[in-house]
Amino acid sequence: MLSNQTIQIIKSTVPVLEVHGTDITTRFYQLLFTNHPELLNIFNHANQKQGRQQAALANAVYAAALHIDKLETILPVVKQIAHKHRSLGIKAEHYPIVGENLLAAIKDVLGSAATEEILQAWAEAYGVIADAFISVEAELYEQAERQSGGWTGFRSFRVERKVSESDVITSFYLVPQDGQAIAAFEPGQYISVKVEIPGETNTHIRQYSLSDAPGKPYYRISVKREEGIKNNPDGQVSLYLHNQVEQGDVLWLSAPAGEFTVNLSDKRPVVLISGGVGLTPMVSMLHTLAEMNPDRQVTFIHAAQNGHVHALREQVEELALLHSQVSIYWCYEKPTEQDRALKAFHKEGYIDLPWLQQVVPTKEASFYFCGPIPFMKAVNSALQKWEVPEADIHFEFFGPSSSL
Structure with missing residues (x-):
């Protein structure tokens, strides 16, 4: 437990963190990777380069300071981050390293304003927060290993099939190289894929949503090819998977993780809204709802530039034909004439509230959405204007958490 004096000191730094938080975390990562370059094998270089x-870390530190007297209020965020940490292989021994470099960054950025009293208070607070993460993550590691077909760390999987789903998205069907069972997962969860790219000094880890229903003898990920500029780390792994990984090749996977999962016990209508490659967890949810909750009303809405880049469309349309409770709607920014002939094509342009109110039968439903951040901001804003309760709004970021 933190003393009242420590709590008050931490709270007094909230205005400073609001102004200098990103400067501190930027300096933190510079120090961390200089002092411990081996950690470059874990962190996503693209997210670093893009800031x-x-x-995300600045927001987390700010939230911790703001709620330091009631840390239980940020426990859901702790659990969400802990899932990512477990998936990446973050261990208890990493936390003292992080703490040491974070305090050094605070001192570097704030200079004389970072008094010994403030640094000591933050050291004490960091210890409490780190212990919370370590405890939650230890439980997640244990769950991942002890479940049927489970494992810890990274396990080798063979690419059984590689299927082009659209002009930019390819699915990889992955089976365990040892021929043993694989862990179950909840629709909406993801796996981490670790690759060694020829010519690269460090390994790269990326997290991809599982795009098929649970209960299959394989995992399926559907990866968008990210065309970046030369040496841009954003597209390195996706381009490697698309251009160099073929049927029969081996990839290393962590066990499924993630908190963004559909509630199968809720009997109310559910609305799944996706943009671009954000449809991958939604397709998994849709498959599962159709199989396990066939009487539950499901509205599936997907936005894309046009049909050329719309992946998994035929699978979703087949599900809608087989299940009368499933309604599907396509919104294309620049539809082709062929797109306009599609039965499910209903809107040109962007998803907005008036259109959502036309196609969604009721706002008394659970809403799930995923996609590019501008898309998610627009959907979130529309749902808030519609006065959908916050408890019924669920979303997932691809990458570090941001703000909507």
Whole structure:
């Protein structure tokens, strides 16, 4: 437990963190990777280069300071991050390293304003927060290993099939190389894929949503080819998977993880809204709902530029034909004439509230959405204007958490 004096000191730093938080976390990562370059094998270089990781950590530190007297209020966020940490292989021994470099970054950025009293208070607070993460993650590691077909760390999987789903998205069907059972997962969860790219010094880890229903003898991920500029880390792994990984090749996977899962015990209508490759967890949810809750009303909405880049469309349309409770709607920004002839094509342009109110039977439903951040901001704003309760709004970021 933190003393009242420590709590008050931490709270006094909230305004400073609001102004200098990203500067501190940027300096933190510079120090961390200089002092411990081996950690570059874990962290996503693209998120570092884009500043997303620095912003996410700054938000987390700010939230911890703001709620330091009631840390239980940020426990859901702790659990969400802990799932990612377990999936990446973050261990208890990493936390002292992080703490040491975070305090050094605070001192570097704030200079004389970072008094010994403030640094000591933050060291004490960091210890409490780190213990919370370590405890939650230890439980997740144990769950991953002890479940039927489970494992810890990374396990070798063979690419059984490689299927082109659209002009930009390819599915990989992955089976365990040892021929043993694989762990079950909840629709909406993801796996981490670790690859060694020829010519690269460090390994790269990326997290991909599982795009098929649970209960299959394989895992399926559907990966968008990210065309970036030369040496841009954002597209390195996706381009490697698309261009170099073939049927029969081996990839290393962590066990399924993630908190963004559909509630199968809820009998109310469910609305699944996706943009671009954000449809991957939604397709998994749709498959599962159709199989396990066939009487539950499901509205599936997907936005894409056009049919050329719309992946898994035929699978979703087949499910809608087989299950009368499933309604599907396509929204294309720039539809082709062929797209306009599709039965499910209903809107040109972007998803907005008036259209959602037309196609969604009721707002008394559970809403799930995923996609690019601007898309998610628009959907979230529309649902808030519709006065959908916050408890019924669920979303997932691809990468570090941001703000909607």
